[in-house]
Amino acid sequence: MAIRSTLIAALMMSVSSCAFINTTGNIPATNETPSSVVEEIASPLPGGIELVESFTPAEGEIGIPYTKYLMPNGLTIVLHEDKSDPLIHTDITYHVGSGREEAGKSGFAHFFEHMMFQGSNNVADEEHFKTISEAGGTLNGSTNSDRTNYYETIPSNQLEKILWLEADRMGFFLDAVTEEKFENQRETVKNERGQNYDNRPYGLLRERVGEALYPEGHPYSWSTIGYIEDLNRANLNDLKKFFSRWYGPNNATLTIGGDIDKTQTLEWIAKYFGSIPRGPEVKAPEYIPVTLDADRYISMEDKVALPLIYMSIPTVYARHPDEAPLDVLMSIMGEGRTSLLYKNLVKEGLAVQASAGHGCAELMCNFTLLALPNPASGKSLSDMDKILRDSIKEFETRGVEDDDLERVKAGIVSGMIYGLESVSGKVSQLAFYETFTGSPNYTSKDIERYSNVTKEDVMRVYNQYIKDKPAVVMSIVPEGQPDAIAAPDTWTMYERTIPEEDNTEELEVRYATDDFDRSIKPAAADFNPTVKLPDMWTSNLENGVDILGAINTETPTTALQIRIEAGERQQTLDNLGIASLTANMLSEATEMSTNEELSNRLAKLGSSIGISSGARFTTITVHSLTENIDETMAIVKERLLHPKFDEADFKRIKEQTLQGIEQRKTQASAIASGIFTLLTYGQDTPSAHPSLGTKETVSAITLEDAKNFYADHYTAGAASIIAVSDLSQDELTSTLGALSDWTGDNNITPPSFNYPTLEAGTLYLIDKEGAAQSEIRIGKRALKYDATGEYFKSGIMNYPLGGAFNSRININLREDKGYTYGARSRFSGSDVKGLFTASAGVRTDATADSIVQFVNEITGYYENGITEEELAFTKSAIGQSDALDYETPFDKLGFLSQIVTYDLPEGFTDEQSEILQNLTKEEVDALAKKHLNLDDMIMVVVGDKAVIEDDLKALGYPIVELDYDGLPIPAPQRPKLD
Structure with missing residues (x-):
């Protein structure tokens, strides 16, 4: 073309x-x-x-x-019209994050993100989630150091309702806050910290580095989630004061994009937000440069498989003139396979991972280097420290090449274009720019500042900010290996100074006066969004490979997937992991090019090619600007048809895989899900094992094995292509014709399964000593996938039990009990197997009662069924969500993939809609009776056995202890009696 x-x-x-x-x-x-x-x-x-x-x-x-x-x-409003899909994305961003907090009161901004979902004067507790879910929308919020935002994507007839919700929590929140809600969300935040920080490998890395990098009292010296002791010390009045200070309309930007009528939208905004009084005036935060007088070495032991070294050097701040050249330097140092760290550490097999970063926030940027040594290389963190520093020095002699600038600039431009593929992406970008620059129109300036970077700029910032500059250097080592750190600690965490509480400050409450009744929830607009399925077409290549395509003219981009039936199903118990290893080898060198050369070409095109294996398919995923799709496809062809299978590449990939297997054993969630799958499908089912394989099988796989797997399974006869592009059918088929000389028959081996008999009612315990949380899985084998049959209906049945945020299970364990950050249940299935799973990560001290609550909810639903209110909610929520299903190219790819994978007929979505709307309470109750009998289910718990075992025994279930591979641990032998 x-x-x-x-x-x-x-x-x-x-x-x-x-x-x-x-x-x-x-x-x-x-x-x-x-x-x-x-x-x-x-x-x-x-x-x-x-x-x-x-x-x-x-x-x-x-x-x-x-x-x-x-x-x-003072409320800023930004509107963007996009009529391409019948949906709207709203974002309200408050210019307040953890950087606005006071010492001793960390975590307030994030705590408030949670509190703002707990109802307001005219919106009941949990009503926010229920209202948006019932409207067919999605919602969430997020907090970082500099801002907090709340966002929703909804069908286009639901906008007034969303504006009513957002205005109510901006202007009518404080009087609705109760001590009970406060305490509940305090527990939820603690659970989030446990799940994402304390119980996650390397989870405390950035918190510890921030403490050492910034002076005491600096707003970035604590993490966004805050310290537990600060959260424990906070009281309801503290939170109210924080809200009154920062959550006024004059510190907020309301951005709305999508299928809107601007005149009507402004009328609604004026109605619901207009009477909310201004808050205190807000000034831009003051930038104070951060410097270090010497290297600060710090360290900690953690439940990790591999040690890690992390180096952080303070530089400038976001949108500083030198941010862009520092980003180019970062790319040269450690971004991708063209970088110095990849060449010096990963390529040489010295590290399983190495990278650089230049994370920027409103008050500070940090230039970072990271490495995880490969145990097979024998290199220590001390060695890594030296190689990282030598790599920095190497930049001086290497300098800046033309390709370096071209790669970064192409990445910026393509990233901007890809961001236009969804209305949420566009709204988020407009909101971000308005909040931090005072104008939504910053896209061109962003591109310009990177386009203007010169080689001299990069060398200048290197000399000014990086060369010979002190850094915070953190070592994280496995527990029991304190001597493995890079160097002895040279900095110790200070004892935090907690300012005395000023109780004389009065709480300022601002009240609005309206001429309408805010307690009346607005109805949906009097039209139904017309959901248009993608315009699909079919074609095939000369070699018989089928293509299913869809036209998407909203952006000049192309997204496609080449799917090959060469996944875990084609493995045997002796070669587990071969599918993953082989797929990874296709991302290495080819017979014509080094991996570095291919990566450089791709980066300059602004394209990406990802190759991964799954249960059934190995998938090559391509994302490209359409103007570059021919060149991108040439690289795809080279990777697919001419892999080099180099011995050195294979050795490195194999070592990385073995380390990945060990790393999984440090993650409680991965352990719980993996063992639950093994127990339900059986040790003799190859695809029941982790996709990486096991230590024994991967160790035994040879390069020749990978070559043979490739030769046997990577054939045109086992492949299909799905594609979404602004190109016409003929144009895209012509481009894909680059693969027409791909040959090979269909050698697919149908999978066979010999499932074990479940020991129903058994609780399987896996000991993870010192775990901050316990991971729970409850379930059984269930239905195979079908689009319009019992599997589809069972998914609808499960929605009010554990599928929605405001489901019975999540409301009980998260909102009522404060045991977890999130709990859910689901049916999952493929064409050959299926599961029902209820799951959560819970507070260690609440492990046993969490199981009791799961049992109560599942049993109650099994025995009594769905309520009429829940059924109406489910029909509304699922039925109206169609507007969100086909927006982006990758949304459309997912839809096409479903059609191809399961050979779905034309019009199956209409049949689904009809089934949903006609589903009766009696049908749902019958499905619950059939599929939710706890007597058929097993339980898996991963947690600290010493803490939770006695409480678990008190539940009365038979308990079997397993190791991390899902194998029984023999009970200790009793001593013989004389």
């Missing part, structure tokens, strides 16, 4: 002009004012809303059209 526009080249040379207007009406003479802007200037806006500016990208420019407004109370 012909290359279309030279988009990247044009953007590297200059930034295009744009159609732009502000309230003064100054318009560049070379551009016409968009008609929508003219109408808005001519019409009075509701509620005193003021038009600030409107932007439309010029032809060939990357940018997101928007209109920005300001309310009298």
